[in-house]
Amino acid sequence: MVGVSYDTDLEEARDVIRTAVESSGTTDDRKPVDIFACEFNSSSIDFKLRWWSGSAQRDMHESRDLVIRAVKRALDDANIEIPFPYVTHTFKEAIPVAAQAE
Template sequence: MGIVSIAVGFAFKDIFENFFAGILLLWRFPFENGDFIECEGISGKVENISVRQTLIRQTSGELVIAPNSFLFLNPTKVLTDLPQRRITIIAGIAYGENVTDAVRVIEHAVDGCSTVHKDRPIEIFPQAFGASSIDIEVTWWADPTPVDIRRSRGEVIAAIKQALDEAGIEIPFPYRTLTFKHPLKTMLLGEKDGEIS
């Protein structure tokens, strides 16, 4: 009987783990149907939480059936736990531009976007000396779902680009400066008797 009990215990180990994990998830309510979550590379909308498993609809359309023990034992991000999420992008301006003016132009552009929450601060800070630009960190708050994040990021990037263009502030391409150990010989090409020499 002892051996049989051990064998049965191993056989139903995963079932019991998922069952108890499901009970804890339903009891504690860390997330509910309709929430967007992310866990170990799986990201999507929770469609149903049962005692043994959770159904997650990924943004690409696939349905993921996740054992509850998987969600309980691994770190899980609840993306819609708050009604707002913070977004950060990096904008670059040329080294010859005035950083203070650029920050002011960017802040005005972001503040005019409809997807940006006005009750939370817009934060803009020069961040680093990039390879070909002064990097400026731009942070704001928007609605929390993945499509809301993409929509807001797209609107803000377009608004910043337009505002910098209108202000005459350059967004640089990468610059390359080549140096040579020895001076290069130059040759003048000319045409002589129909031939290039």
């Protein structure tokens, strides 16, 4: 899963992610890379990624590591935000704030 901010062009994000996964050097290029927009999350629109790699357990871990790093780098390079959850706190009463001396 990878989330992008709500103001992201989803077609662009999908293209950036697909290119990153396919160029990670760890996927079986004879089988498709699947990228599905699957959820409106609290602070992101989430994509589910699926790809084929080697069948040994270590292959799976190495492949996931390389794909995650490639996707993160590609989204950063494309200035596509991977958001984190925002929290807004509300209080019943006003909270005093002391002025700071300049």
